[in-house]
Amino acid sequence: MTALLPIIEELADAADHQARAQWLLAVPLAVIVRDHLTIRRLLTAAGFHEGTAYLEAEIAALSAVRGRDGLAAFTVRNTREFARIGIQVIARGGALEGKD
Template identity: 70%
Template sequence: MTAALLPIVEELFDAADHSERAHWLLAVPLDVLVRERVCIRQALVKANFPEGLAYLEAEIAALSAVRGRDGLAPITIRTTREYARIGVQVMARGSAMEGGN
């Protein structure tokens, strides 16, 4: 990686497992997901984290979608985003459940 990585993105590369990556994805500001999506995608591919990739793509699609008169993205995009978020939330809970927390 380049020395120009944001410290917050370095945290993703340094994550020990999918649970940590999932927590990071759910907490990182959305503008970081947009601006740093190439590096984030590389980190998720390198970690073999398909749920994280699906979440990243769903968030980017939702943030980039043309919104309707109600101010919302199309229902297909919103639904995809929610299912992807649920998948990442399950992964985030994984280590807590395994560790008995």
């Protein structure tokens, strides 16, 4: 028996970075906010640097002060979108870190 919630166990049991990227894109943002320390630990232990960068970008965007338009600063949104695009590419099976 493990202390991890079943949804976090899915990440812990992911076979590769593609599966981790798919998990990151599918998991509810509330889980990311609630369990970001555990998620960061699992991504770091797996050597999934793009996943860690995406996690940090999501947390920054979700934690950012919003302007009058209800949006975070452009730099925060831009960083989040670039990180998300990278994770989407990996989730589709392309551009894995360390591959030529």
